Amino acid sequence: MNFLRFFAPVITAIVLFTSLQAHALEAESFTKERFDALQAEGAPILVDIYATWCPTCAKQREVLETYQNENPDSELVILEVDFDDQKEWVKHFKAPRQSTLLLFDGSEQVWFSVAETREDKIFAAIGKLLGQ
Template sequence: MNIKTQASRWIVGIALSVSAGVAGADEVPFNQAAYAQAVAAGKPVVVYLHADWCPTCRAQQPIVDRLSKEPKLKDVTIFVADFDKETALEKSLKASQQSTFVVFKNGHEVTRSTGQTAEPAIRAVLEQAL
């Protein structure tokens, strides 16, 4: 491979990385400090209480992955919280089930949903953060 080809591949890789980062929502592992800061700042936030063993969560995950890439949701941060480990978060949110989305806008909870597996319903929930 010559230097021009390498340079071209590098430039294309950078362009794809940048466009992928701008294209959709941030889907990140739950972090208490980052979550608290985002909600306090009034940013659009969704907490997704997920469990690997949960069949509903397994059905939701590819939908969330797909929707999080949509440009419309680019400003939304989706915190994926492990239902089995984040017990303090569950108590603070009064969430008793996995497969739950809790949506915040302007620092306040605006909606929540549990057990949805239809893409249009999940989309509607995530868009409530906008």
């Protein structure tokens, strides 16, 4: 009984803190099949060429998480290309380095960026794609 009385406020604080945390980025691992299917549907797609060790990529990820948190009903699909493990797709997208972002309106590439971390620029490109 004393145990519960002592730890109840701590447990409550942990639960509240956890519920206030931002949600993790909702993204899918890139596959040709998924990319082709999304393009055929005319879906808005963001291809994120990232590396787990890249600080610029981490900042971009924070910006994209913020976008998703502020726009939970967005139709934007994020596909992640691993810079170290998916070299054929890095070359396919002509990414000069990790931290490359590409936006597609179906099969049409409408935006290309390298190392862009400014929230306003990334949000503006996504907004333009989605007609916002």
